[in-house]
Amino acid sequence: MRRWMARSLAVLAAAAVVHAALVFSFPWLVMRVAHNRIAARAGGVNIVVHNPPTTAEHNPIVNSSPDLLYSACAFDLAGGPVRIRARVPATYWSVSGYDAETNNFFSVNNEGARAGLLDLVLAGPGGAVPEAGAARAVVSPSMRGVVLFRTLVPTADRMGEMVRVQKQAVCLPLAEK
């Protein structure tokens, strides 16, 4: 009887450890996979990949919005800050940053961008934010993460126009300017 109780307690204790490990590591693991996939498609880190319109067949993100065009950049700030530039339309548009645990640590939308353009410098944690002219600066909580651009296609007849806007988003090491 005692042996069975000891075994049952061992199972419960080990199950609790497995459960907690999954809860806390899952977001990190999913983000790591997403980061690697985006970088592979873009041809490296700190390079934007522009996704085609979202359909059931091309659905890069679970529960993604088919009304939006998505572009993404897997950033790695170990080599220094990254500059993010984009043309900003009058309709809904946003750029947002996600840290290594999936947290959304910044977002700028079309109402917050100046004069139809976005110019932003993303720096790593702990480092000084460099001077970058008129660009606004954002500090990431983690060295690696993902920047995601969302461009709304309000109606199907504006697809071509919005794809042209989408494709003007870029990420590049600040040193390249």
Place this chain on the structure above:
Amino acid sequence: MKKLLSALAITAAALLLGAGSFALAIAYPRAGAMAGSGPWQTDLTVGSAQTGPYMRARIAIMGLFALRKTEAVYYIARADSAGDPLDANYDYRIEGRDVPARWWSITALGWDFHLIPNEAGLYSFNWANVKRKPDGSYVIRLSPHKKEGNWLPAGAPDGGSIALTLRLYRPEPAVLEKPGSVDLPRIIREGRP
């Protein structure tokens, strides 16, 4: 040998129990963890560093790259307004008006939270493309069979459970203050198609 088998059995049982309880905790959040308005459920901590570990894991699986509440609020419906689970075997009327946000959209999803394949290539309606009545309200028909007006394909009959996501981009302060008091679309089951 007996001890080795016993250790293996304990390890296997612990893995099964730990992974199973994790899957259940993700699939069925505890009551009160989310704010509701009719069948629509939301959590305003989504996307932020303040969100709890279970919600963060849930988002990693069901909605990676969610935005913080000031940028977007996401409502999910897995049931109709009568409380019955959404089912691809039925027709539904989604009746609503503009919600307090700069832009909104309603998307139909399969049980796995991916878009539902359909020949028409229709997956959602938003404030710009939904056909409206003269008073500004709209009716979206969620059905596996083609409908007049705002048809949102629900996949093949027997396609199983489905879900709807309502996105509110740049929500107004009232949404952030009382997400359960927002007047959101009603989802009415009409019977088998």
